[in-house]
Amino acid sequence: MSNTIITVGREFGSGGHEIAADLARKLDIPLYDKEILTEAARNSGFSEDAFMAFDETRESSLLYALATGNSLYGPELPLPVVLCLEQFRAIGELAEKGSCVFVGRCADYVLREREDVLSVFVHAPLEARVKRICDLRGISRQEAEKLIIRSDRKRANYYQHYTDWTWGAASTYHLSIDSSLTGIDGGVVMIETMLRLNGLL
């Protein structure tokens, strides 16, 4: 089998992580979600906590005021930018190691020039996601809706700030699916079908 890299962008609560995890398990290849932060921290000299604080967000009220970067990228860049660049570097390095699945963190953009990448976006209507998050976390409808809207806004802002693409624009992904129709298993089937059509599976 040739190298196969799948990037999965996802609306909060859509089950995109679960689809990515099931796919990685089925293909027996590594899954990188939060693990991207660990990898970025390991290579950068910055703490994992710093990466966590800025994970898929443009700024953190806690840390933003603290520091400008002091790294390879020069002393002038603000810390969030440096941490983002370190994550981009980690994604590129992990992709070089072989087949894998990335979740979020602009991996589709970072790896856009590679021919062995299939980029996927998983979404679902708000109502379906509210139901899923209520069931999973045992929180109220209102709390779930607030969490979803806030999380999606953060992800969209992060994506748009650090790339010149629009988060969730169909034309920047190879495949976008509504998981309220496919379910988790069906989502995996759709991605596998697309991989097969492209000789990536």
Add this chain to the structure above:
Amino acid sequence: MSNTIITVGREFGSGGHEIAADLARKLDIPLYDKEILTEAARNSGFSEDAFMAFDETRESSLLYALATGNSLYGPELPLPVVLCLEQFRAIGELAEKGSCVFVGRCADYVLREREDVLSVFVHAPLEARVKRICDLRGISRQEAEKLIIRSDRKRANYYQHYTDWTWGAASTYHLSIDSSLTGIDGGVVMIETMLRLNGLL
């Protein structure tokens, strides 16, 4: 087989029409593309020429200045709005008749409340579409690129003007595919797979 309606939105030159046509042939159900205009004209009293002049465009320099509508919708609405409403009505009526495939013209939006609809968006990178249009029409790269950009802008404006959705936003379709990866046959396979997952095939 239960009722199955597929709506196909498409970037210009992506082969979305061909995918829709092949799918309709394979499922042995009607395809409605320009035929939507004929149907709308038949029922509305306006000429097919008027529908053609305003097809998927917000305005026509030729006709826009001419007239306000004079129909069921009242004398105050401008002609383009009346023609659009007549098309929406035709789409709803055609969907009532049974399984079919619609191409463009906001059919996904018009039929959004129906449970038997799968809405698809077909896109491809500009470069792939330029190549396809050059081959199909025997025109220059520059002409093809101009035609693609102008056509897409018209479609996006029309869609955004008459719906409250954004043309090409992944979250408003059940399935979006990059046809430069699937090809025409693969595009049909992806739609069939999604239909099967949802008991629509």
